[in-house]
Amino acid sequence: MNLVKRELFGPGPTNVPDSVLDALSRPTIGHLDPQFLEIMDEINESLRYCFQTQNALTFVLSAPGSIGMETSFVNLVEPGEKVVICINGVFGGRMKDICRRIGAEVVTIENKWGTPVNPDELQKTLQAHDDAEIVAFVHAETSTGVRSDASTIARIAKSHDCLVIADCVTSLAGVELRVDDWELDVVYSGSQKCLSCVPGLSPITFSDAAVEKVKRRQTPVQSWFCDISLLMSYYESGEKTRAYHHTAPVNALFAMHQALKLVVNESLEARWARHSDAVNRLYARLEAAGLEMIVEEQHRLAPLTLVRVPDGISDAEIRQSLLAQNIEIGAGLGKFAGKAWRFGLMGENASIQRADFIADALLSTIESCR
Ligand SMILES: *Cc1c(COP(=O)(O)O)cnc(C)c1O
Numbered sequence: 001m002n003l004v005k006r007e008l009f010g011p012g013p014t015n016v017p018d019s020v021l022d023a024l025s026r027p028t029i030g031h032l033d034p035q036f037l038e039i040m041d042e043i044n045e046s047l048r049y050c051f052q053t054q055n056a057l058t059f060v061l062s063a064p065g066s067i068g069m070e071t072s073f074v075n076l077v078e079p080g081e082k083v084v085i086c087i088n089g090v091f092g093g094r095m096k097d098i099c100r101r102i103g104a105e106v107v108t109i110e111n112k113w114g115t116p117v118n119p120d121e122l123q124k125t126l127q128a129h130d131d132a133e134i135v136a137f138v139h140a141e142t143s144t145g146v147r148s149d150a151s152t153i154a155r156i157a158k159s160h161d162c163l164v165i166a167d168c169v170t171s172l173a174g175v176e177l178r179v180d181d182w183e184l185d186v187v188y189s190g191s192q193k194c195l196s197c198v199p200g201l202s203p204i205t206f207s208d209a210a211v212e213k214v215k216r217r218q219t220p221v222q223s224w225f226c227d228i229s230l231l232m233s234y235y236e237s238g239e240k241t242r243a244y245h246h247t248a249p250v251n252a253l254f255a256m257h258q259a260l261k262l263v264v265n266e267s268l269e270a271r272w273a274r275h276s277d278a279v280n281r282l283y284a285r286l287e288a289a290g291l292e293m294i295v296e297e298q299h300r301l302a303p304l305t306l307v308r309v310p311d312g313i314s315d316a317e318i319r320q321s322l323l324a325q326n327i328e329i330g331a332g333l334g335k336f337a338g339k340a341w342r343f344g345l346m347g348e349n350a351s352i353q354r355a356d357f358i359a360d361a362l363l364s365t366i367e368s369c370r
Contacts, residue, residue, distance in 0.1 A: 006323075007349075009358045010330035011142045011304055012170070013192035013199045014346040016255075020197055023258035024251050031248040039257050040248075044235070046260035050172055050195075050268065051187060051205045053179035057228065058205040059235040060256055061188075062249050065169040068188025068202035070098060071226040072165045073136070075206075075214045076186060079103035082132040084125055084162070086117040086153065090143035090333055091167055095136050102222065107132065113335045114306070116148040116299045119156055126160040133213075135162045140171035142193075143333040145295050145306040145342065147175060151182040158183055163210055169193055172203065173263050174275045174303040174346060185210040191252075194275065194303050196347025197259035200252055271350075275302040278350040282343065285359035294340050303350065306332070306340040313366060315341065321365050327358070 008014045029036055040059075047058050061067050073095065077083055083104045085095045088111035099106045107129055109121050117137050126132060135157035139150045154164045163185040171177050174194030179187050185207040192199035206214075206228065214221075214228060221227035225246070234245040263271060279302040283293060286307060294306035309315045315331065315338050322329055330342030341362075345355060 004326055007327045007357070009343055009345070009349060010328045011193075011342050011344050012190065012346060014194075014196055014344055015348045016196055016198055017259075017262065017348055019262070020255045020258045024198060024255040026251070026254050028250050031250050032242060032244065036248075036250060036253075037242060039253065040235070043253060043257050043260060046257075046264050047203050047205070050203070050260065050263055051179045052177065052181065052268070053187075053205050053207075055179070055205045055207055056236065057211055057232065059203075059231075060191075060253065061202040061204055062246060063202060064192075064200050065188065065190030065202050066094075067226065068169070068190070068204045069094060069167060070223070071202075071204060071228065072186040072188055073098045073102060074221050074223045074226050075228050076134055076163060076165060076210060077102050077104045078217055078219055080105060081134070082107060082129060083134045083136060084109065084122070084129065084132045086122060086135070086137040086148070087111065088115060088117055088144060088146060088148065089113060089138065089141035091138045091141060091169075095138075095165075095167070114144050114146060114294050115296075116146050117153055119149065119152045122153060122156050126156065126162070130160065132160065132162055134165060136165040136167075138167040139177065140168065140175065140301050140303065142170045142301075142304050142342075144336070145301050145304045146299050147171070147301040148299075150177070150184065154182050154184055163207075163213060170301065170303050170346070173268065173271055174350070175301065176272055179205060183207075191256060191259070193344075194271075194346045194350070195256075195259050195263065198252060198255050200249065201256055275345065275350040278345045278352055278355045279303075279305060281352045281355040282345060282359055285356065286362070289363050294336065303344060303346045305343045305345070306336060307343060308340055309338070310366070313369060315339070317369055318362070318365055321369065322361060325361060325365070327361050329358075329362075
């Protein structure tokens with residue numbers, strides 16, 4: 001098949017640097033080969049830096065971001081336990097579905113789409129439900145382009161003795177994230193967003209308190225594959241007695257190793273600033289042309305921007321026309337379907353030059369469709 005390269009400006013995957021693709025195509029080796037174990041140790045070390053954590057249990061799950069979500073909940077939540085889920089888009093809704101399937105008692109806080117999680121509502125909810133054990137939220141809602149205040153949410157949750165699960169799929173290595181300082185207990189992400197790696201992997205980290213809660217479980221984790229007490233025997237370094245759990249996706253992890261190396265070499269602070277500078281250029285270019293951003297400025301998520309579809313313009317026609325130019329952008333989801341486009345400036349594509357590229361492409365395409 002003759003595969004045409006695309007410029008990926010949607011909600012992920014984003015374009016992958018050549019050095020990461022080169023790493024992917026290195027010769028496959030065994031997943032218990034000492035060379036590979038060394039690579040895994042390096043991956044886990046780099047990940048601790050990216051998450052800004054000292055958590056011992058920090059590793060990469062062998063499946064996409066969704067398995068990070070699944071793994072967080074199936075381990076931390078037992079049937080009948082009370083979980084408070086802050087929902088402000090598609091992904092918070094999925095957290096609720098997972099918890100229902102576990103048989104948890106789910107309390108939801110629904111925030112208007114396009115707005116962040118409301119900390120005051122969380123405070124009130126936790127006062128009314130003082131038996132809640134877990135608070136979960138999405139730091140960076142990719143469906144709405146909103147960043148919530150993770151440190152405030154976690155502080156409130158901790159003052160009510162709850163453990164905190166945070167979806168950081170679109171924030172890791174794109175916007176400020178400090179797992180230890182903010183006291184987040186379980187944080188998961190995905191490979192294909194701001195890390196600019198190939199899709200299909202999910203970095204995850206567990207605080208000691210989270211691991212303790214898993215050890216205290218009365219019931220076994222329903223999912224064999226996602227049970228961290230089994231996974232730990234493979235991922236935890238130290239005594240080097242790694243046991244077979246499943247065959248790790250060796251080549252994808254070569255790619256992750258290189259993608260993380262790029263983050264470490266650049267530094268997180270520089271990378272966060274790059275994402276911010278790039279998106280500021282996008283806002284400026286599009287606003288100068290009369291286009292409107294959906295999310296209020298202080299709550300916008302740098303890696304993902306929602307732009308209102310102007311009156312008289314067909315959302316789908318523009319996306320199709322861009323794809324004909326080998327440029328992918330995202331459609332609006334849920335309440336924003338047909339009403340907004342989603343532009344990702346993630347990882348490789350978070351630069352002024354790439355922001356200009358996508359702004360030029362969008363504006364000329366709108367002009368030609370008028
Ligand atoms: C992309 C995304 C996911 C799911 O990741 P997959 O790799 O598609 O499984 C979960 N949460 C958020 C916020 C996301 O943006």
